[in-house]
Amino acid sequence: MTQNQCLTNLTSxxxxxxxxxxxxxxxxxxxxxxxxxxLVGPSxxxxxxxxxxxxxxxxxxxxxxxxxVLPGKGQVGYVFQDPTLMPxxxxxxxxxxPLQLMGQSCxxxxxxxxxxxxxxxxxxxxxxxxxxxxxxxxxxxxIARALVTNPSLLLLDEPFASLDEFTRSKLNEDLLALxxxxxxxxxxxxxxxxxxxxxxxxVTLLSPRPGTLLSTFRIPFPHPRRGDLRxxxxxxxLCRKISSTLTSAMGQP
Amino acid sequence: xxxxxxxxxxxxxxxxAVSVNGVPEYxxxxxxxxxxxxxxxxxxxxxxxxVTLQITLAALVMAAxxxxxxxxxxxxxxxIEKTLFPYAVFLQVTPIVTIAPFVIIWVENIYVVLLxxxxxxxxxxxxxxxxxxxxxxxxxxxxxxxxYGANSWQLLTRLLVPTGLPYFLAGLRISGGLALIGTVxxxxxxxTSGTRSxxxxxxxxxxxxxxxxxxxxxxxxxxxxxxxxxxxxxxxSHLLLRNWHESERQHEG
Numbered sequence: 001m002t003q004n005q006c007l008t009n010l011t012s013x014x015x016x017x018x019x020x021x022x023x024x025x026x027x028x029x030x031x032x033x034x035x036x037x038x039l040v041g042p043s044x045x046x047x048x049x050x051x052x053x054x055x056x057x058x059x060x061x062x063x064x065x066x067x068x069v070l071p072g073k074g075q076v077g078y079v080f081q082d083p084t085l086m087p088x089x090x091x092x093x094x095x096x097x098p099l100q101l102m103g104q105s106c107x108x109x110x111x112x113x114x115x116x117x118x119x120x121x122x123x124x125x126x127x128x129x130x131x132x133x134x135x136x137x138x139x140x141x142x143i144a145r146a147l148v149t150n151p152s153l154l155l156l157d158e159p160f161a162s163l164d165e166f167t168r169s170k171l172n173e174d175l176l177a178l179x180x181x182x183x184x185x186x187x188x189x190x191x192x193x194x195x196x197x198x199x200x201x202x203v204t205l206l207s208p209r210p211g212t213l214l215s216t217f218r219i220p221f222p223h224p225r226r227g228d229l230r231x232x233x234x235x236x237x238l239c240r241k242i243s244s245t246l247t248s249a250m251g252q253p
Numbered sequence: 254x255x256x257x258x259x260x261x262x263x264x265x266x267x268x269x270a271v272s273v274n275g276v277p278e279y280x281x282x283x284x285x286x287x288x289x290x291x292x293x294x295x296x297x298x299x300x301x302x303x304v305t306l307q308i309t310l311a312a313l314v315m316a317a318x319x320x321x322x323x324x325x326x327x328x329x330x331x332x333i334e335k336t337l338f339p340y341a342v343f344l345q346v347t348p349i350v351t352i353a354p355f356v357i358i359w360v361e362n363i364y365v366v367l368l369x370x371x372x373x374x375x376x377x378x379x380x381x382x383x384x385x386x387x388x389x390x391x392x393x394x395x396x397x398x399x400x401y402g403a404n405s406w407q408l409l410t411r412l413l414v415p416t417g418l419p420y421f422l423a424g425l426r427i428s429g430g431l432a433l434i435g436t437v438x439x440x441x442x443x444x445t446s447g448t449r450s451x452x453x454x455x456x457x458x459x460x461x462x463x464x465x466x467x468x469x470x471x472x473x474x475x476x477x478x479x480x481x482x483x484x485x486x487x488x489x490s491h492l493l494l495r496n497w498h499e500s501e502r503q504h505e506g
Binding site: 087 | 279391393394396397398399400401403404407412415418496497498499
């Protein structure tokens with residue numbers, strides 16, 4: 001795996017909102033091409049803000065962001081904490097929305113949307129409306145929509161936080177299998193250390209507000225990873241190590 | 254079935270009360286006298302109803318179009334909304350009876366006068382509801398549109414209009430009744446006459462002549478028309494929203 005090419009580079013980035021809240025303080029973060037990077041930290045440490053900055057949805061107050069992907073050209077996929085689907089549109093229309101907004105030709109749209117739906121395992125539900133689907137299925141639609149443009153960079157903002165344990169584990173495994181196959185670059189925000197360790201090549205810990213980088217852990221487990229990795233002693237041990245690092249950082253006043 | 258039975262029982266009681274107490278027809282006619290009047294003057298009243306309905310529907314269409322247009326204008330920026338919305342409220346709280354004399358002076362054609370007054374009476378719920386609808390688009394979906402470089406036309410047609418549609422339709426249901434009330438009041442104030450006179454004018458005329466059965470027949474036709482307008486708008490709303498909106502969700506269980 002080539003991990004030396006930097007895709008996105010945040011250099012001493014500050015973000016202060018108009019309300020005066022300082023979300024990020026002198027943050028340095030590199031995202032390498034093809035890696036699965038997780039950002040872990042307590043609520044309100046600016047994890048979502050980092051994703052929004054990378055996606056170009058907001059501008060930093062200070063510092064620079066060097067992006068080698070172009071938001072607006074479908075090179076960045078974004079999955080929100082909620083499925084964020086259009087309730088009036090079918091699964092197919094929801095998934096093909098990015099292509100429609102970017103002005104792709106119609107036949108091509110349906111084909112690519114159908115392919116994305118197939119990847120995520122929802123074939124047969126193309127004409128269903130979101131309200132007919134379960135929470136986990138809606139999240140799958142949301143992921144398919146982010147994948148439909150075949151993005152170089154995939155940003156996931158706590159996508160599985162509101163799902164039950166079983167659905168969450170299953171979606172983790174499916175997402176990992178897709179990533180192992182396609183090798184997009186992924187930045188994944190989560191509260192769950194176990195989820196982060198299971199999915200990632202690197203796990204970066206962030207401090208409470210204002211968010212700064214605490215430390216980064218390299219996750220050594222080889223791919224393809226299976227669900228039973230979670231039961232391994234080494235896995236549990238690494239999770240515990242990361243957890244105690246985070247706890248001691250949180251303990252500081 | 255039960256509303257029908259309830260109504261029938263009420264009519265029977267009414268008929269009994271009138272005939273037992275020997276109330277004269279020019280004070281309070283019984284249902285039988287009203288039905289007779291409806292039968293005898295049927296074609297005359299029907300012609301009046303058609304005139305009134307035409308104006309009502311034209312006024313409703315006008316209120317829907319201008320209301321939606323004004324709401325889209327107000328939704329552009331907070332400044333426009335703050336500046337202009339108070340005037341929409343003025344429009345709402347001003348009784349159209351007080352504007353009628355001016356409009357009658359300025360506009361020669363009496364049907365145009367009725368149309369203007371009735372649509373003024375009906376426009377506010379459309380403005381107010383549509384404005385709320387346009388402003389309640391999901392902020393994450395807005396960001397998604399921004400991420401894929403959507404232009405303002407795409408944002409309007411693919412996000413704001415579908416989000417606002419249920420609110421617009423709810424406003425339209427209220428406006429349907431108001432358009433009829435507006436037409437009736439305008440007819441009574443402005444007056445129409447001859448073969449092209451509306452049902453409200455005929456009602457007033459009949460009451461002046463103490464032909465109360467005929468006046469009552471006109472009254473019932475008007476109520477029935479208002480009820481039908483509401484039901485038709487409800488049905489249109491159901492057709493447009495049944496696939497996706499919570500308000501149209503069947504209660505299964």
